[in-house]
Amino acid sequence: MKIVIIGGVAGGASCAARARRLNEQAEILLIERGPFVSFANCGLPYYVGDVIREESKLLVASPELFRQRFNIEVRTGHEAIAILPAERKIEVRELSSGQSYQVEYDALVLAPGASPLRPPLPGLDREGVFALRTMPDARAIRDFITSRQAKRAVVVGGGFIGLEMAENLVQRGLEVSLVEMLPQVMPPFDPEMASLIAERMRSKGVRLLLGQALASVEADLTVRTREGLELPTDLVIVALGVRPETALARSAGLELGERGGIRVNDQMRTSDPHIWAVGDAVEVQDIVTGRWGLLALAGPAQRQGRVAAATICGREARFRGVQGTAIVGLFGLAAGCTGTSERTLRQAGRDDFSVVALHPGHHAGYYPGARPISIKLIFRSEDGLILGAQAVGEEAVDKRIDVISMAIQKKATVFDLEECELCYAPQFGSAKDPVNMAGMIAANVVRGDLSLARWEEIGEEAGLVLDVREPSEFERGHLPGALNLPLGQLRSRLGELPGDRKLLVYCQVGQRAYYAARLLVQHGFSPALLSGGYRTWLDRTAANEDSLVVK
Secondary structure, eight states: OEEEEEOOHHHHHHHHHHHHHHOSSOEEEEEESSSOSEEOGGGHHHHHTTSSOOGGGGEEEOHHHHHHHHOOEEEETEEEEEEETTTTEEEEEETTTOOEEEEEOSEEEEOOOEEEOOOSOTTTTSTTEEOOOSHHHHHHHHHHHHHHTOOEEEEEOOSHHHHHHHHHHHHTTOEEEEEESSSSSOTTSOHHHHHHHHHHHHHTTOEEEETOOEEEEOTTOOEEETTSOEEOOSOEEEOOOEEEOOHHHHHTTOOBOTTSSBOOOTTOBOSSTTEEEOGGGBOEEBTTTOOEEOOOOHHHHHHHHHHHHHHHTTOOOOOOOBOOOEEEEETTEEEEEEEOOHHHHHHTTOOOEEEEEEOOBSSOTTSTTOOBEEEEEEEETTTOBEEEEEEEESSSHHHHHHHHHHHHHTTOBHHHHHHOOOOOOTTTOOSSOHHHHHHHHHHHHHHTSOOBOOGGGTTOTTEEEEEOSOHHHHHHOOOTTOEEOOGGGTGGGGGGSOTTSEEEEEOSSSHHHHHHHHHHHTTTOOEEEOTTHHHHHHHHHHHHHHHHOOO
16 A cells, blocks of 8 residues: 655644554655654744744654654655546655656545635735744744844734734744734634733733734835724734645545535545545534534644544544634733634524633632633533633643533533542642532523523613622722622612512622522522623623724
8 A cells, every 4th residue: 555645744744653553564655845744833933932942842753753763755845736536646846856756646645734824915925024834934034033133023913823923022022013803812712701811912012903904014014904003013924824725635626615625524535535634724523513614723633644544544533523622822821712602602693502700719729829710611501511611811721621622522511510520739729620610600500590691781771780799899890880789798688679670790700699699599589690700891891992992
């Protein structure tokens, strides 16, 4: 058997190594257009920022290692330019000489990746305008900063790469502005969670220009937006996302999906039975929503490569789909997510879900150094099936999101989170872990022990906003029109509450409001909790300000 793989990095390289482990007799050839077959592209921003100082640290495997350890031939600097499916051949061009030749295959794996989005706008081809996708890209940015003694940078795009580049350019001592067309950074997050990220970036000196779309880059590297802003700068990073590389697949007549990626089945096989595809170039199915989409993440690409190798070698293997589990670190803050977001569900017209918010400490409060984590859990109202989660904090965010990610994959419910047994010592967590707490709150909702109010209900005549914090807390800030009755006085002052109106109850983060809601229910009132309390209200307010005001 001859297995030919086009493209390395996560998907192609993992496919090649796995195929060798399963079949010692196969001839395996990997064709890579670039100079590196397997490198850590997720580490590129940190190489630009001098966090990773040696380029060699980013090299995962070399052609020599593939040859010596796996007996796999790797040809870097060779580009596949055509697929001849009827003949089971590919045409390859050696970039250094320009000469072309053909290679036969029994099984072909496409792992061409994706290319940075470059909209047809004036000036994006100018010197000093960069995208970051490869090792040479990172090297070029580093060299430009040093040789030009750059002091200012504009990053266009507020996704993962844009934010990581902003942080690392600040790390290099540059003054950074970030331009984002949407009213928030980090589109996978809901606005109130993204506002926490934006707050941290502003506190570290990044100028956020939200609701601003790139229009052009002028000859002097001034960035202009469609809304009329002009930003003089020394360096521009365009981080608007990526587009799947599908030219080879399209020319070979392979089926493409609605989002423009290569359509594959759960064995990673394309519409041609002898061709597989993996990585950023393929469309993947979301296990929560069932929708097909594009997801440029190394973890899924690596798993897809393993599945493709297994099925090529006659093993039974299936790719389960994706749930978009991801995390970003920014200026000491971590923001992680898994599953779907509230916004995505509402855009799909769904209203069969509930949301709880909480702000627990990352470990026991009595142990020094506890830091709050803001957590948002989304679940199906009927049965508590977990649909998604987001968390932002300085410590142990990855631990909580990873637990919930696995729960989603196993189709667990909030009752499972309520009962999950997690390791505990005071420096690592609490006897009632934040994951348990999220499950307990949500389980109370599904059981009917707790009703949730929508934040949009504030100000409606049918509801009275009840603040059960202490008067000193109330005086420092409160929700519009709120009545302050501290929890400790509530039983003795029930007569001050109207019996014919719904009570929207809140405290600082939710715990006292829950106690109050249970008390009120048993005294004949109709309370509903504003989940996450005043802290969440502040986050939502900041998100609304971001959507209205350019900062």
